[in-house]
Amino acid sequence: MSGLSGPSGLNGLVGDIHQAIDADEAMRWVARLAEWDRYQGSAGIAEAADFVAGEAERVGLADVEVLSFPADGTTAWWTYTAPSSWTPRAAHLSLNSRPPLVSYPDQPYALAANSAATDGEVPLALSQEPGWPPGALVLVGSAAGLGPGLFARMRAEKASGFCVTTHPGRPGQAGRVELPGDSALFGFSVFPAQLDELLRAHRRGERVRVVVDIDTGPRRMPVVVARTPSGSAAEGDACLLGAHLCHPAPGANDNASGVAAALAAGRVLAGRSLRRPVRFVWAPEFVGLAAYVHQAVEEGTRPLPAMAVNLDMVGEDQHRCGGPLIVEYGPEYLPHYANALVEACVQALPPAARSYSGAVGCDTWAWRTTPFVGASDHAILADRAIGVPAVQLGHWPDRFNHSGADTLDKVDPRELRRSAAIAASAAAVAATAGGRDADRLAQLLTRWTARRMTACLPSADGPSSDGLGGDRSAVARLTRRWQYGRDALRTLRPLGASPRVLDRQAELLAGLHRTLSAAWDDGLAEYRPTAPGGPGLRRAWPGPFNLRALMGAMAEKDRQWFLEELTVDRGRCYAAAMALAQSIDGTADAAAVIRAAELDSGIRPATPDFGERFLAAMTRAGWADEIAPDEVAPDGPPVTGPPPVTGPHEERGVTA
Secondary structure, eight states: OOSTTSSSHHHHHHHHHHHHOOHHHHHHHHHHHTTSOBOTTSHHHHHHHHHHHHHHHHTTOEEEEEEEEEOBSOOEETTEEOOBOOEEEEEEEEETTOSOSEEETTSTTOBOBTOOOEEEEEEEEETTSSOOOTTOEEEESSGGGOOHHHHHHHHHTTOOEEEEOSOTTOTTOOBOOBOOTTOOOEEEEOOHHHHHHHHHHHHTTOEEEEEEEEEOOOOEEEEEEEEOSSSOGGGOOSEEEEEEOOBSSOOIIIIIHHHHHHHHHHHHHHTSOOSSOEEEEEESTTHHHHHHHHHHHHSOOSOOOSOEEEESSOOBOHHHHOOOEEEEOOOTTSOOSHHHHHHHHHHTSOOSEEOTTSSSEEOSSOEEEEOOOOOSTHHHHHSTTTOOOEEEEEEOOOTTTTBTTOOGGGBOHHHHHHHHHHHHHHHHHHHHOOHHHHHHHHHHHHHHHHHHHHTTSOOTTSSOSSSSSSHHHHHHHHHHHHHHHHHHHGGGGGGTOOHHHHHHHHHHHHHHHHHHHTTSOGGGSSOOOOOOOSOEEEEOSOSSOOHHHHHHHSOHHHHHHHHHHHHHOHHHHHHHHHHHHHTOOSSOBHHHHHHHHHHHHOOOOSSTTHHHHHHHHHHHTTSEEEEOGGGSOOSOSOOOSOOOSOSOOOTTSSOO
8 A cells, every 4th residue: 555565665655745745835835824923822823723724624634623722821731831822913112202113013023922011111221231220121132141140130120121132143133032921021032233223222311112012811722633534543543743833923934834744745645545544733832732642641532643753844945044954863762663764755755856967866955864852842752751753854954943034935845845745755654554565664674774883883083983982882872773773673563564574674683783893892892781880760750851841940050050051052952951851761870861861862961060960950850769779670681682573562662
């Protein structure tokens, strides 16, 4: 049914689906969604959700529903708290009765999310000067200045709000600023020239007129769900395709493009005959999917999928926005064939061009794979507590992310088509594969694992190619990657893979592991994990990991330290924190948790003691418990060969 075992194989399947994606229709969806401010508890996201639901029905998806959750700022799903109802109508900032210097919604992103309503004249003040007048509008030179200390001072000295320029070097770009849902402040994100004009007004002693008109009437948080019309419910959902629905207008690439790509994939999959259904979820980022998954896990209202593909920032014009397509693998602690399948679907896309002679396909676009980070919705599903292997498609870096410059002209319909085709193809394989197809997937998985393993070999210009400090790290990573591939083979059993084929592929990987291990000194050939030497760590928080909630639970000194680390390198700090939290498995001590996090994420934090301090902060916050060394099971025997691929099997490759 999937065609993997046919004459054209995966290339033919991906080519057919790529051809069937209607990029023009997808671009029309992006354009329509970009018209709404899609704040998580707003009227705009409710209208966008109704639009997506209507289009999902029109393209042939079944059981389309807009689920309704509270947007009251207090309801919680595990540690994820509902957004507050907040719909901005208009906001203006003007000097001396002149036309507004700043005007929202004409200037996208100008109004800080969750700003309080106001109407009146206020004095100006500089963030660094002493003695603000009551009700002051504080001028802040950069986003780095919006720290907790400044907000504490604004509360203490009864400031009314602030103006900040988030992109000092970009004249026409205002970036996203968010306030807590219960904030009594308002905020404006302004262009550098607008801040300069306000600074001149401050020197002249002028006041400014500020109007912020907000609708805080009760709203609901919408989550749109659908499924393919074919596929037996008894088989369970083969795959979930998700895309977050929120963000202020225009938000063309983040994330109207992801929503549109999922709809485009839905149109193609709705017309195919599937053995197992494919599920679609469009929700407010993190909290919306957390509410949906909470119902599935805690209330048992729906089954969890066998795998997921998250679409977040997938339609970017690579030349304008500055970043390639990124395939972010699912985490190393959830072995599954999904990583290999999604990567193979990218490789199977029809080439964008041909060489001069036409003999060789040539691509005019770029893509890369990266280790799991978890900075979007896939983190909810892929958390150890949930256990759904989840791959993300997106782009990074992006010059226009989280700013008013994320407009329709930054979206490339060809890129949007490619991303939709990748997601639809991977879902189609998962939803249709039978015995022969599963055997082909086993061979594909073995080749993918072999490439990852050989990438650990010493490079010609140094002892290790992994960037984590020497041969011992490379050997450890080699062994972990072999174990991942070996265990991922088992996830093909539910698809009907032959035990003989699986055993054969496992033997091939074991032999490759033995061969590659010989590239290092004999003393490293059989890497032995260090036995726990200190108290073990186990999770003490409910549900999927939530960094924002952890920060709220941290002791003040720990929170200040972590905020400073975020300021130094936000992306690296986030990835390191996520990897550390997910490496807490109830068996490893702090040293082993730190080591696993470094190996799986491929990074070391900017400061050497980050791991120790972060885990200690988690413990003090009550998010991690220490257990006695004699309660901690060792990591296991030395790795010398694979067990047979037989016996009981958890369908998603993990025991949650």
